Amino acid sequence: MEMDGKIFTSKDDGATWTYSAELREGRDRSLAPGKDGSVMASWVSGDKSSVLFFAVSSDCGVTWETVTTGEMPLTMRDPYPVQSGSRVYVVFLGAEIPSMLDMVFKDKYEYRMYRVASKDRGKTWSAAKLLDKKPVRPADEARWEKMYKDMKERGVEK
Numbered sequence: 001m002e003m004d005g006k007i008f009t010s011k012d013d014g015a016t017w018t019y020s021a022e023l024r025e026g027r028d029r030s031l032a033p034g035k036d037g038s039v040m041a042s043w044v045s046g047d048k049s050s051v052l053f054f055a056v057s058s059d060c061g062v063t064w065e066t067v068t069t070g071e072m073p074l075t076m077r078d079p080y081p082v083q084s085g086s087r088v089y090v091v092f093l094g095a096e097i098p099s100m101l102d103m104v105f106k107d108k109y110e111y112r113m114y115r116v117a118s119k120d121r122g123k124t125w126s127a128a129k130l131l132d133k134k135p136v137r138p139a140d141e142a143r144w145e146k147m148y149k150d151m152k153e154r155g156v157e158k
Contacts, residue, residue, distance in 0.1 A: 023041060023043065023053075023055060023064065023066070025045060026043040026044055026045035026053060027043060027044060027045070027049070028043055028044050028049075028076075028077050028078050028079060029041060029042070029043040030042055030043070030078070030079060030080045030081065032080065032081045032082065032083075034056065034083050034088075035083045035085075036058075037058075038056050038057060038058050039056070039057045039060065039061050040054070040055070040056050040081035040083065040088065041053075041054070041055040041056075041057075041064070041081065042054050042055075042079040042080065042081045042090045042092075043079060044076045044077065044079060044092070046071060048075050049075045049076050049077060050071050050072050050073070050074060050075055050076065051068055051069075051070065051071050051072070052068065052069040052072065052076055052079055052090060052092065052116065053066060053067070053068050053069075054066070054067055054068070054069070054081060054088070054090055054118075054122045055067070055122075056088075056121060056122060065122075067122040067123060069090075069116055069125040070125075072094070072128055073096070074094035074095060074096060074114070074128060075094070075095050075096075076092045076093065076094045076095075076114075077092065077093050077111065078092060078093050079091070079092035080092070086119065087117055087118065087119055088117070088118045088121060088122055089115050089116065089117050089118075090115065090116050091113065091114070091115045091131070092113075092114055092115070093111040093112070093113060093114075093136060094111065094112060094113075094114040094128060095110055095111045095112070096110075110135040111135060111136050112130060112131075112132055112133060112134070112135055112136060113130075113131045113132040113136060114128045114129060114130055114131060115128070115129055115131055116128050116129070117129075
């Protein structure tokens with residue numbers, strides 16, 4: 001379980017919880033199981049939410065190996081790690097960082113679904129790949145959930 005970047009683990013199906021580790025500062029954290037019994041985490045950070053972090057734990061969240069994809073030319077939200085075969089993907093909503101002029105005349109970002117991929121458990125990452133050209137408003141939860149479900153069912157490659 002994650003709360004404000006702190007990871008808590010349970011060995012008795014959730015009856016009791018123990019603090020085990022703390023992830024780096026950021027927002028929109030998500031946790032997901034890896035195919036090999038590991039736990040994966042992803043979140044965003046940075047002034048423009050343009051840095052994506054990925055961490056993996058092989059000991060149920062006690063210790064974490066954290067890497068970053070580096071700064072991207074997107075503002076990001078809601079990253080979610082997915083493992084498919086030997087590859088790890090992080091799927092997220094991304095929007096181009098607007099110019100100052102756009103920020104004055106536009107009141108909302110136009111988010112689209114992207115993904116990055118890693119063949120070496122997060123040590124190196126592909127460039128962000130656009131998965132869906134149709135804009136998604138974060139308030140459009142039903143469509144966002146359907147997109148995640150579709151991606152899990154058919155795999156992340158597109």
